[in-house]
Amino acid sequence: MQAQQISIFLENKAGRLSEVTRILSDAGVNIRALSLADTSDFGVLRLIVDDNEKAENTLKQGGFTVKTTPVVAALVNDRPGGLHGILDLLTRNGINVEYMYAFVQQSGDNAVMIFRFDKLDEAARILSENGVEIIDGDRLYAM
Amino acid sequence: MIFNIEYETMPREALESIQLRRLQATLSRVYAAVPFYRKQLDDAGVKPGDVRCLSDLSRLPFTTKQDLRDNYPFNMFAVPMDNVVRIHASSGTTGQPTVVGYTARDIDTWAELMARALSAGGATRGDIIHNAYGYGLFTGGLGVHYGAEKLGASVIPVSGGNTRRQVIIMKDFGPSILTATPSYSLHLAEAAEEMGVSFRDLNFRFGVFGAEPWSESMRREIEEKLHLKAVDIYGLSEVIGPGVSIECHEAQKGLHIFEDHFIPEIIDPETGQPLPWGETGELVITSITKEAFPVIRYRTRDITSLNPEPCICGRTMARMNKVSGRTDDMLIIRGVNVFPSQIESVLMEIKGVEPHYQLEVDRKDNLDILTVRVEISDAAFSDEVKELQRLSETIGNNIKETLGVSASVKLAEPKTIARSEGKAARVIDRRKL
Numbered sequence: 001m002q003a004q005q006i007s008i009f010l011e012n013k014a015g016r017l018s019e020v021t022r023i024l025s026d027a028g029v030n031i032r033a034l035s036l037a038d039t040s041d042f043g044v045l046r047l048i049v050d051d052n053e054k055a056e057n058t059l060k061q062g063g064f065t066v067k068t069t070p071v072v073a074a075l076v077n078d079r080p081g082g083l084h085g086i087l088d089l090l091t092r093n094g095i096n097v098e099y100m101y102a103f104v105q106q107s108g109d110n111a112v113m114i115f116r117f118d119k120l121d122e123a124a125r126i127l128s129e130n131g132v133e134i135i136d137g138d139r140l141y142a143m
Numbered sequence: 144m145i146f147n148i149e150y151e152t153m154p155r156e157a158l159e160s161i162q163l164r165r166l167q168a169t170l171s172r173v174y175a176a177v178p179f180y181r182k183q184l185d186d187a188g189v190k191p192g193d194v195r196c197l198s199d200l201s202r203l204p205f206t207t208k209q210d211l212r213d214n215y216p217f218n219m220f221a222v223p224m225d226n227v228v229r230i231h232a233s234s235g236t237t238g239q240p241t242v243v244g245y246t247a248r249d250i251d252t253w254a255e256l257m258a259r260a261l262s263a264g265g266a267t268r269g270d271i272i273h274n275a276y277g278y279g280l281f282t283g284g285l286g287v288h289y290g291a292e293k294l295g296a297s298v299i300p301v302s303g304g305n306t307r308r309q310v311i312i313m314k315d316f317g318p319s320i321l322t323a324t325p326s327y328s329l330h331l332a333e334a335a336e337e338m339g340v341s342f343r344d345l346n347f348r349f350g351v352f353g354a355e356p357w358s359e360s361m362r363r364e365i366e367e368k369l370h371l372k373a374v375d376i377y378g379l380s381e382v383i384g385p386g387v388s389i390e391c392h393e394a395q396k397g398l399h400i401f402e403d404h405f406i407p408e409i410i411d412p413e414t415g416q417p418l419p420w421g422e423t424g425e426l427v428i429t430s431i432t433k434e435a436f437p438v439i440r441y442r443t444r445d446i447t448s449l450n451p452e453p454c455i456c457g458r459t460m461a462r463m464n465k466v467s468g469r470t471d472d473m474l475i476i477r478g479v480n481v482f483p484s485q486i487e488s489v490l491m492e493i494k495g496v497e498p499h500y501q502l503e504v505d506r507k508d509n510l511d512i513l514t515v516r517v518e519i520s521d522a523a524f525s526d527e528v529k530e531l532q533r534l535s536e537t538i539g540n541n542i543k544e545t546l547g548v549s550a551s552v553k554l555a556e557p558k559t560i561a562r563s564e565g566k567a568a569r570v571i572d573r574r575k576l
């Protein structure tokens with residue numbers, strides 16, 4: 001039920017983010033979702049791509065610190081309260097959301113959210129048991 | 144194996160009588176042949192004949208790096224140029240380089256000392272030595288080379304640089320001993336990894352590393368990554384080059400000083416007073432067999448201590464502890480003495496952190512600001528910002544705890560801290576004092 005995310009360490013200096021996107025575009029890797037968490041000194045770039053292995057290898061060759069991280073992609077109702085319902089459900093079950101971000105999608109009534117949990121498998125199980133649709137990696141990368 | 148059983152295991156009493164005789168002969172020669180030393184002794188009111196026991200050594204004046212520079216290039220030579228067969232020079236990173244000369248006998252002495260050193264480090268006649276010290280004016284390359292030949296081992300004079308080719312040679316020639324600077328050995332490990340070559344599959348048994356200070360934790364890292372036993376070698380071109388002292392692979396605890404050729408002392412770098420065995424201070428060396436370029440009480444600026452206890456390897460020569468810093472690498476930050484090697488040890492104690500770091504010192508509003516840049520390795524990287532912040536806090540706290548100085552820690556992308564193929568640039572001091 002998991003999907004893989006590519007996480008990249010970035011120093012806070014000009015041009016590093018575009019260096020990542022350049023490397024991936026040269027390698028023909030498509031970025032499906034992107035989130036940048038940064039502090040005054042450094043940032044962590046998180047990507048969902050269509051080819052994890054190629055992305056990881058080319059970025060490592062490009063001198064970046066890269067890691068793949070398991071995440072859960074869930075379908076969230078694109079209406080008021082849709083996200084709240086999910087977060088509430090998780091809180092009640094003692095699951096912490098480390099971070100989350102939206103997946104870019106062109107159409108439809110649902111939004112895809114990427115979640116990173118402390119207890120990943122348990123979180124995925126609770127979500128599906130409560131009728132939240134989880135999107136597995138293969139489907140996600142092709143979206 | 145002990146290369147020269149007679150001298151290396153000599154009882155201290157016999158050793159000291161040889162030292163005294165050789166010291167007296169050296170003093171008479173330099174007094175007669177080197178105007179600098181004659182003036183030094185005259186100014187101090189000491190005649191070579193006044194030195195009647197080893198403790199009289201402390202009556203002689205020191206020789207400093209600046210003295211050698213002032214006598215650039217050949218004025219410290221104690222023999223006519225006709226008798227000099229080799230010239231080396233130290234890198235003049237700051238100011239004038241220092242030039243040293245060797246007679247044929249000096250070259251032979253040096254080869255003997257390096258053969259002893261390589262033996263203590265685990266090498267035998269049957270070994271193939273991959274010598275990645277630079278060949279040239281720097282003494283490292285040729286020092287190891289002559290010692291290896293004296294020992295009867297096979298030496299690959301690969302020198303520094305062209306790292307990918309070195310990896311191929313290591314794979315194809317199967318050398319069993321690596322000689323290199325410790326930072327270059329890690330550079331080799333990185334290059335091998337990038338090329339898909341594992342040191343696990345190579346033939347190395349021992350590595351002899353020196354020419355720059357390195358910590359115990361760096362030793363652990365090298366041993367783990369290169370799959371060999373790592374020993375420390377010490378020397379400086381002003382004294383002879385590598386081969387002044389060497390760690391035995393049996394104990395890996397302190398470097399045996401070849402005391403039949405050099406007399407070591409430890410002094411307080413501030414006052415110049417000799418310190419007793421075991422106390423930490425600046426190492427001072429007097430050469431007692433060199434012909435072309437003898438040094439009397441040369442201040443090495445290296446910080447260490449001496450240990451006369453017998454060693455499990457059987458050598459009786461006193462051991463100096465691993466050099467923990469240099470008096471001139473020492474940073475004084477808000478009044479606290481800081482050696483880069485101490486920061487390195489702190490980093491190596493933290494899981495997943497590699498010793499790729501750089502210290503930056505600035506002065507803002509009359510306050511010293513220490514910034515430690517640390518490269519983030521795959522092992523230490525997390526996709527969660529708070530984990531990375533926790534890591535940088537841990538590094539900062541451990542530095543504060545161990546060194547008593549606050550540092551701001553900046554995590555850096557891999558390979559962004561300049562790694563030279565020889566020595567690593569550890570400190571950028573931007574203070575205008």
Ligand SMILES: [Zn+2]
Pocket residue numbers: 390391393394399454455456457458
């Ligand atoms: Zn020993």
